[in-house]
Amino acid sequence: MCGIVGAVAQRDVSQILLEGLSRLEYRGYDSAGIAVIDHGNLKRIRTAGKVRELAEEVNKTVLPGGTGIAHTRWATHGAPSVANAHPHVSGNIAVVHNGIIENYLEIKERLLGEGFSFESDTDTEVLVKLADYYRRTEKDLLSAVKAAVRDLRGAYGAVFISSDEPDHLVLIRSGSPVVIGVGLGENFVASDPLALMPVTHNFIYLEEGDIADISRFSISVWDAAGNAVKRESVSSDASSGGDATKGNYHHFMEKEIYEQSIVIPQSLEGRIRNGRFLPESFGARAVELFKETEHVKIVACGTSFHAGLIAKSWIEEFAGITADAEIASEFRYRKSVTEPRTLFITISQSGETADTLAALRLSKQQGYLGSLAICNVPESSIVRESDMVFFTRAGREIGVASTKAFTTQLLALLLFAGSLAKIKARIDAETESAMVQALEKIPAFISDVLRQDDIIRKLSLDFVNKRNALFLGRGVMCPVAMEGALKLKEISYIHAEAYAAGELKHGPLALIDSEMPVIVVAPRNDLLEKLRSNIQEVRARGGVLYVFASENSGFRDEENMKIIHLPAVPDVISPVIYTIPLQLLAYHVAIIKGTDVDQPRNLAKSVTVE
């Protein structure tokens, strides 16, 4: 993984491929490469570094040719290096691949025995060697790839080209997304339609196990059983595309933090009416399924998992039914028990996270009532495989560290908890209307918090030379603290931990000294007095505190304790509002430390491998 682009056209395609790669840069990667068939010869250029550097290399030479493939790689098997970058080549064939070939060592052994040699440490290289091996006996590239696929175990979205058949792309999909972009007298492929927006808005989504042979004028598809099938093309309005420029902001992350006051009302539109929740906004079957639901299971990864933890509290508090939130990579590999009448919810910004998708697929064999996806990408695999879908409408999020996708997920989950509570008759009309009014006020409160940006920027100077930080919260604010810690570690590389403040004396108190900044999320709620005691525990041990507190909570700056005053907000929305300053804090610390804010090292936006 991480980004694939391919083209078969009459015109030269190298610039189209490079543009496609740069549109996928936001996903994170460490090397890039391109291969084009130039007058019957396969020409390849690869660099360890950014697409910009690859483009410089390409522009130093002439790289004409109407058929080509390109890739941004995020290292899984083998270090980031030119030798490990895609495309990989064997004989006249080249491949780019996302996913993991699980039995690659076994295949490699076999091919070594057949006299093949290997130049990289990647699993991908076996794909191209295997196709080359079968090409010796099969009549063309397509047949060779079909034969190779029969030997594979694992996940792949991959595109092959061969200089023997310069007008073809062969595409395979199993477990890693790829789409075909349909043009006029030219066709394209990519791992994400966004890469192809400058050349087409018509896409064919392949299904699991599909193989496609693509030329300038034809697209033929075979399903997993080998039957020729027709897959319809759909026109994409790039609804998930958003604006892929930074505008007046320095980084996408900064822009996305600021956009939160715009995307939240966008996400709310049509989902409430006259001060009431609209359960049907979760889909045609929602009311019927919600009535039957007696338990909720939430599965997600990363930031989306934190949204799930917050939702667990909300569902139990408002709807009065039990809820669980679990990390997808754990859920999928343990023997879990399905409570009767449980609704299965996945939360995913990208809709392609491999572990979340695998968990969703597994849930279908485990007797769940049905599945609901909370997702930001309409065309994604998770969306297509779920019974009900709620789009978060955050617009495309480009910064690897999730910000606006998270707060719109929270909004979706509040609407869910409220709708469920309404259907279960757990809230009266007055409470419902108060909750809806609180939701409607979120954008204004976010704007208030954003006005504190300068204060938070100054505060961030204190963190630059720190190696560790501790985040504390209680109740529903505990996952908010976890999200704050995750943001800081993702983009500033400072080790950050979050703890439920009540657990302090069971371990983390031992870490407290003047070198350990302690960040506390302290809205004025039922737990505030408990939290004050925890703050005292830290102060008594010489800790340095940064308390994000409600302006009416009575906190004042004291020695070694800095208070950041936030607006007094209704309890129900405080997780959304208190997330914003923590995002700003991480952003400013990262800026001062000079890290790559939008593409932090070693991380990817969309983790399509497990």
Ligand code: G6P
């Ligand atoms: C990666 C991203 C995170 C994201 C997580 C889950 O780690 O860098 O920002 O929270 O994947 O992704 P998802 O698309 O499923 O929300």
